[in-house]
Amino acid sequence: MPSGVVTTEAQLEEAKRDYRLIKRLLVAMLVASCAVPLTLNLVDPDLWGHVRYAQDAMREGRLPEHATHTFTAANHPWINHEILAEFALAFGYQGLGVYGLLAAKLALGMGVLWLAWRLAARKGVRPIACWTLLLLVATNLQPFWILRPQLLSFVACAAMLALLDRAFSGDTIRWRWLAGLPLLMALWVNSHGAFVAGLGIAVVYLVGKAIELLVASRAAWRPAAGLAALAALCVAATLVNPYGLEMWRWLADSLGTPRPEITEWRPPRWGGPTFGPFVTLVVVATAVLIASKARRDWTNLVVLALVGWQASEHLRHIAFFALLCAFWLPVHVQSVATRLRAKAAEGLPVVGLSRWAMAVAVVAMSGAFALKGVTVGDRLSLFTVSCAQYPVDALDYMHQERLRGKLVVCFNWAQYAIAALAPEVTVSFDGRFRTCYPQEVVDMNMDFLLGDETGPRWRSPDSGPIDPSRVLEYGEPDYVLVDRHYKTPSRLMAEESEKPDGQWSLVYQDGVAQLWGRKSVVDAPESTQFVPADRRIVHNEVSPLGATWPALPRRLTPSRDETIKTVAQRTADFENNTPESDR
Structure with missing residues (x-):
């Protein structure tokens, strides 16, 4: 019908039908719009742990009474x-x-x-x-x-x-x-x-x-x-x-x-x-x-x-x-x-809508509904572990090199490390926080991560003064996986490596993570986990890619010759393109 003031009963009924259709389309668009926020597909750092702990309980047939996958609180109630x-x-x-x-x-x-x-x-x-x-x-x-x-x-x-x-x-x-x-x-x-x-x-x-x-x-x-x-x-x-x-x-x-x-x-x-x-x-x-x-x-x-x-x-x-x-x-x-x-x-x-106005309204709202559907579909088809946020390559390197033992790692990465490397690797601290860690262990790991930076902190009076290096000795860890976004651990490990009696040696580095090994573990040829220079990777690249969750390490180990060739090439590229002062 033509747009304008409704004057007859027939026009009124037609206008009501048009408005009902528009209302239904509007409701459909609102419902679809509600679905978009609920499809947020960010990876939570604790998700690996939640799945792993349930799998452990199913395998064991019981709930563990004490903390698992940790070397700092193995006897602490969970x-x-x-x-x-x-x-x-x-x-x-x-x-x-x-x-x-x-x-x-x-x-x-x-x-x-x-x-x-x-x-x-x-x-x-x-x-x-x-x-x-x-x-x-x-x-x-x-x-x-x-x-x-x-x-x-x-x-x-x-x-x-x-x-x-x-x-x-x-x-x-x-x-x-x-x-x-x-x-x-x-x-x-x-x-x-x-x-x-x-x-x-x-x-x-x-x-x-x-x-x-x-x-x-x-x-x-x-x-x-x-x-x-x-x-x-x-x-x-x-x-x-x-x-x-x-x-x-x-x-x-x-x-x-x-x-x-x-x-x-x-x-x-x-x-x-x-x-x-x-x-x-x-x-x-x-x-x-x-x-x-x-x-x-x-x-x-x-x-x-x-x-x-x-x-x-x-x-x-x-x-x-x-x-x-x-x-x-x-x-x-x-x-x-x-x-x-x-x-x-x-x-x-009461004003009626012309056929053109109705067509435009229907097409516009239908298009908006379709766009919402596309957004929802895209989010439901992606669940990516970003290599720029998580140590995907570093954990893969640890798996390929069969590095095992006690690992100091920030709590946002710890449950990923547990899922990828346990039971051969245990961690110092993870996102379970106080459910299975005493406050003193929480404090020393937070000290390592944050140092004496100003910011909201609460520490137990029994933890003593802030000491970022304490976690490097507690329980005698074998490895330290550093998130390079945090200044304190990156600076501390660099200083420790430069000491004449320093105990830590860099075995892996990319733009996101550094992996340090205790020298008695990775530098001694007689060690079962000795990592020769030609199998160490050091570069500053940040991969723009990611892997679909859970992004666990590849289970097919490449041949030693292939790995040596890849490592040598990446290390050479890094050294050739990095000024001496920045290495």
């Missing part, structure tokens, strides 16, 4: 609070492969958003209002929605919010929905440490609802007592873990000790990837809660404020704040949208 998540990742990798895992990650994320949408639809929230909010939620989830155990925490949080929503959506409490909370907590405590946050949300929510009942009527003490008992039962359910009460003893000690070295425990930083989306979500949440005419749930507001405060202190809690917004804000967004729409349309005539 509280593994991510057992179910690690088994899920290991079975997923074995059954689905790398790309199947990426697809499953997307499916979990979209499942969480779909659950929030379905609950909102039951309350009369329209798709456009809900999915617009969910797009902002997905953007806040993006930095955290990667392959690691915390995914199960987010899924568990969504399940908990759904149970609470169904239990309290009517005039009376639906206890059958609340009965699932203790079981959920028993599963969550064995999946990821963020069960503490989930337990806090559940307890505050249930106690808050009990208080609401008592304020409304003192005669409601029985259901209020039932909610309090349920909260206590949720706490008790967290004891259903392999360590029992010891899990809570460890948590009290670990969470009571600052961990400023870990980025996720810092506040959102201006200019960081989480800052802008988080601030935007806070502003939107505050605005719609103020402007909404829908009934405000005071328990929801208290929990939302508490989690928002925690998110402003520790950016790892941003994901939980986003999930709360996904489940609790849609009705308020719809309330504000309805008022704005009514006010904007007041006194205005």
